[in-house]
Every structure is written in C-alpha cells, then in structure tokens.
Amino acid sequence: MVWWFSTPRVVFGEDALSEIELLEGKKAFIVTDKVINQLGLAEKVCRILTDNLWSAAIWDGTTPDPKVSTVKEAATAMRHFGADTIIAVGGGSVIDTAKAAWTLYENPSIDLPALSPFDKIGLRQKAKLICIPTTAGTGSEATKAIVIREDETGRKFATSNDELFPDIAILDPEFVVGLPKDLTAYTGLDALTHAVEGYVSVWKNDFSDGCSLNAVKMVFEWLPKSVADLSNLEYREKMQIAACLAGMSFANSQVALAHSLGHSMGSVLRTQHGLSVGMVLPYTIEYNARESKEVAMLYSDLASIVGVKGAAGTKKAMNFALAIRDLMEEVGAPRSLKEAKVKRSDFKQGLDQLVEFAMMDSSITMNPRNIDSEGIRRMYEYIYSGDIIDF
Ligand SMILES: NC(=O)c1ccc[n+]([C@@H]2O[C@H](COP(=O)([O-])OP(=O)(O)OC[C@H]3O[C@@H](n4cnc5c(N)ncnc54)[C@H](O)[C@@H]3O)[C@@H](O)[C@H]2O)c1
Ligand SMILES: [Fe+2]
Incomplete structure (x- = not known):
C-alpha cells in the first residue's frame, strides 16, 4: 500500500521571523484576532513587509473556535484586497480561519461543512499560506486540518485535505511568550x-x-x-x-x-x-x-x-x-x-x-x-x- 508523509517547510528558533524578508510576493493579507493585534504581533509582521515594499492589510475578526460565517467574512475581505500571500498570526482559531478563508477565496464553490479529503480545491492559484503560531498547542501550522463551528448548531466539525498544508510554518518564540x-x-x-x-x-x-x-x-x-x-x-x-x-x-x-x-x-x-x-x-x-x-x-x-x-x-x-x-x-x-x-x-x-x-x-x-x-x-x-x- 502507498502512504504519504507531508509537512510544510518549518523555520524555527529565535529570529525565525526574518524568514518573512525572503518571501516573494506583493500583497499580504494578515489574518489575526483582536488580542494578538493589540499585542502588536500582527503589526510586527506587517512592518517587515511594508519595509520591503509589500502592501499589507491586517484583518483581526477571528473569534475563538471560529464559525463558518466568520470565515466567510475573512474570505470576502481577502477577495477585496486581492492577496497573493496569506499570513496567519495567531493560535489555532486564527490559523484555521485563515486556512478555511483561503479555501473560499480560491474556490468560492466549496461548501466547508461538506469539504472532504478527496475534493480537489485548487489552492495556490492565487495565494500561498504562511503560518506564525502564537500558541504552542494545536500544531495547525503543520496540519491539513481545519476545525470550524456550524453557525446554526454551534457544533464543531473537523475536516482535512492534503492541499491545506500551509506552505511555511514560522516558529518564533517571541510570538508565544505573552501567552498567559x-x-x-x-x-x-x-x-x-x-x-x-x-x-x-x-x-x-x-x-x-x-x-x-x-x-x-x-x-x-x-x-x-x-x-x-x-x-x-x-x-x-x-x-x-x-x-x-x-x-x-x-x-x-x-x-x-x-x-x-x-x-x-x-x-x-x-x-x-x-x-x-x-x-x-x-x-x-x-x-x-x-x-x-x-x-x-x-x-x-x-x-x-x-x-x-x-x-x-x-x-x-x-x-x-x-x-x-x-x-x-x-x-x-x-x-x-x-x-x-x-x-x-x-x-x-x-x-x-x-x-x-x-x-x-x-x-x-x-x-x-x-x-x-x-x-x-x-x-x-x-x-x-x-x-x-x-x-
Ligand atoms: N487545524 C488543526 O490542525 C487544529 C488542531 C487542534 C486544534 N484546532 C483548533 O484550534 C482552536 C484552538 O486554538 P488555540 O488553542 O491555539 O487557541 P485560540 O487560537 O482559540 O486562542 C485562545 C485565546 O488565546 C489568545 N492568544 C493566542 N495567542 C496569544 C498570545 N501569544 N498571547 C496572548 N493571548 C494569546 C487568543 O486571542 C484567544 O483569546 C480550536 O478551534 C481547535 O479546535 C485545530
Ligand atoms: Fe487538538
């Protein structure tokens, strides 16, 4: 039987964030939440990008255990901005919101609750996904999974698809040091x-x-x-x-x-x-x-x-x-x-x-x-x- 083992490229250690300077692209859409935005972590990423002549936008609408409706809002904002790079700066909730919104951004016909491991999404026609975790837990920066909640019932559902592995995971300890x-x-x-x-x-x-x-x-x-x-x-x-x-x-x-x-x-x-x-x-x-x-x-x-x-x-x-x-x-x-x-x-x-x-x-x-x-x-x-x- 044939098996596969996949991971994103992982950059780790103090100053891992400098990897951002090596990215190729012009328009970065940063997905985060209000707590992380207030801590200045998204801004830290944004500043490196703008110093390197990127245009960048911060969207901080993620909520813990994100709902499908929140993901759709993120996808709409992504579409208006026209990103070629999506950067998730946050915990599992932010990373999953970014993955799910990226899916809808690239392929609006996808119905998230029905997404299966066997579907062809067609990711990476428009953008790549970079993840910078701010919690040390979910590992979502290295997985092909997303966990979202249905709006109607509040039920969390998990799904996965090989295309959803992020392109790069950046593990910089400065991003988790403020976690209570x-x-x-x-x-x-x-x-x-x-x-x-x-x-x-x-x-x-x-x-x-x-x-x-x-x-x-x-x-x-x-x-x-x-x-x-x-x-x-x-x-x-x-x-x-x-x-x-x-x-x-x-x-x-x-x-x-x-x-x-x-x-x-x-x-x-x-x-x-x-x-x-x-x-x-x-x-x-x-x-x-x-x-x-x-x-x-x-x-x-x-x-x-x-x-x-x-x-x-x-x-x-x-x-x-x-x-x-x-x-x-x-x-x-x-x-x-x-x-x-x-x-x-x-x-x-x-x-x-x-x-x-x-x-x-x-x-x-x-x-x-x-x-x-x-x-x-x-x-x-x-x-x-x-x-x-x-x-
Ligand atoms: N996709 C996957 O592979 C996968 C795996 C496991 C869990 N999950 C999902 O991830 C979600 C949980 O993610 P989580 O546990 O990382 O928590 P979270 O992303 O929900 O964050 C929890 C709280 O911590 C705050 N926070 C995050 N980083 C911080 C920091 N550095 N300093 C201060 N506050 C900070 C957030 O603002 C939020 O209020 C759940 O929805 C879970 O189902 C996904
Ligand atoms: Fe988990």
Whole structure:
C-alpha cells in the first residue's frame, strides 16, 4: 500500500521571523484576532513587509473556535484586497480561519461543512499560506486540518485535505511568550493529546510514530517549565517544536476518541480546546488500554519515554494515564469537569447533546477501540466525576 508523509517547510528558533524578508510576493493579507493585534504581533509582521515594499492589510475578526460565517467574512475581505500571500498570526482559531478563508477565496464553490479529503480545491492559484503560531498547542501550522463551528448548531466539525498544508510554518518564540499561564498549560495539553492519539490511531505509521515519540517526551519535559517561567524563550521554543511535531504526527496519522469527546465539549460547554481534549485524554487511554494488549503496549512505549517504570502491558498503560493526570495537576489544569467547576445541572442538561456531537465527530472512527453512544455517555459521567475508567 502507498502512504504519504507531508509537512510544510518549518523555520524555527529565535529570529525565525526574518524568514518573512525572503518571501516573494506583493500583497499580504494578515489574518489575526483582536488580542494578538493589540499585542502588536500582527503589526510586527506587517512592518517587515511594508519595509520591503509589500502592501499589507491586517484583518483581526477571528473569534475563538471560529464559525463558518466568520470565515466567510475573512474570505470576502481577502477577495477585496486581492492577496497573493496569506499570513496567519495567531493560535489555532486564527490559523484555521485563515486556512478555511483561503479555501473560499480560491474556490468560492466549496461548501466547508461538506469539504472532504478527496475534493480537489485548487489552492495556490492565487495565494500561498504562511503560518506564525502564537500558541504552542494545536500544531495547525503543520496540519491539513481545519476545525470550524456550524453557525446554526454551534457544533464543531473537523475536516482535512492534503492541499491545506500551509506552505511555511514560522516558529518564533517571541510570538508565544505573552501567552498567559492557563492557556500555556491548556494548549500544551492539546499538543500532548495530538502526540498520544497520533501514536495509537488506526492510521498510525512509522513516520508519525517518530514525531509522536519525541513530542510526548518534549511536552513532559518542557511544559511544566514553560508554565513555571512564562518569559523563558528557550522553554517556549521547545514547546513550539513539540506542538509542531505533534501536529505533523496527527496530520499524517489521525486523532481519535479524545478529540471526538473534546470537540463536543467545546461545542456544548464552550470549554477551551486544549483544556477539553487534555482533560479527557487519560480517560480515553484507560478505556482503550483495557481491551487490547496491543494498544496497551503502544501506551507502554510512551510511558517508558516519560519515566514510568514496570513491565509493558495494561498496568503500565494505566500508569501512563496517571502520569498525565499528575502532569495536569502540576501545570494547574482541571482533571475533571467537576474540577473545572462545570455545574452538575449544566452538565446533565447538555449530556444528550454531548453524546450526539461526539458520535458525529469524524475522529471517533480512528480510535483503536470501538465505542457506542452508551459508552460515550458513560465516559462523560466519569469525566465529570474524575473517576478512573473501569469498563
Ligand atoms: N487545524 C488543526 O490542525 C487544529 C488542531 C487542534 C486544534 N484546532 C483548533 O484550534 C482552536 C484552538 O486554538 P488555540 O488553542 O491555539 O487557541 P485560540 O487560537 O482559540 O486562542 C485562545 C485565546 O488565546 C489568545 N492568544 C493566542 N495567542 C496569544 C498570545 N501569544 N498571547 C496572548 N493571548 C494569546 C487568543 O486571542 C484567544 O483569546 C480550536 O478551534 C481547535 O479546535 C485545530
Ligand atoms: Fe487538538
């Protein structure tokens, strides 16, 4: 069977931003959000471009977990400006808005919720996409995925297409150094979830494994340090690399059950993406490892890398889930919905919708163990209370 492994060109390290001076083009459309714009990060990129005689525009209309309507607004602005280069400066929400708007800019006939990996979009007739992440988490700068919300239902849906790999990812630690403590922790847990799920998904392969193994090791080493010393550029750089590696892994394998459960939590309870998927990750490991020795062995590989002792097998996999719970405590992330202070009444009220959206999420099909809607409902009950999965 033929397989592929794709990544953008990645520029990393202090002063990686100088790559902007080497770009070829005339008209750059910078996609960002209001917070990042106010921090001056988009302006920093804009200034380099205008100093090099480009014309450049900043569009800061992105909102967290972007909706289709927001993407359409960005695409309209892109069309009016007539960009030959699109530059995303922001977290996953900004990068996904840029990817999705770029799709509509180049091919207005695309219906985003119906976009499939098999569609021919026809990107790069008009513009290239450059991504400068300001969070160290989603890895979207290295993936072919987009995650958008439907306006009508608020449901987050993920889709991917090979054409959507950005052309260049620029990892400059100066762009993540202002990220507050809670978001540093949550987005770092998103990276960990990508790395772990990329390693056990049914589409895993030897290339994605290489990325996952290093990313898991790096997150355990550098995330607590980043959270403890937010202004340290070395720690930030290491987490940027870990997040990008984790993105490369899952872009070429897939994410799984933690993302189905987490996307649904983001849709229904509006919990931050990294917090959602990071919180549910240990429960999914416990669920997956209980059934299959083979899957438990995979988690055992990851456990060994982060220093969990003992013979490979189910117990070691369960201890890996515990190690993740400990890591979450260390970085100040809630390990259950109860700890996250979600009211029991809100949880109960949203439970049917949580189950329905999780079952509709495409990542569920990549999980190494099957699950039905009753199983999902049960998992959410455990995720609420914080109990270890025993089924
Ligand atoms: N396409 C993919 O491959 C992929 C992968 C994982 C997640 N996602 C999606 O990405 C989105 C989440 O992205 P995210 O976790 O990066 O968060 P985000 O982009 O939603 O940003 C969260 C908040 O942090 C702020 N922020 C970002 N960078 C900052 C900085 N340097 N300093 C201060 N504040 C900053 C933003 O303004 C925003 O208010 C979700 O919609 C998720 O589903 C996409
Ligand atoms: Fe994610």
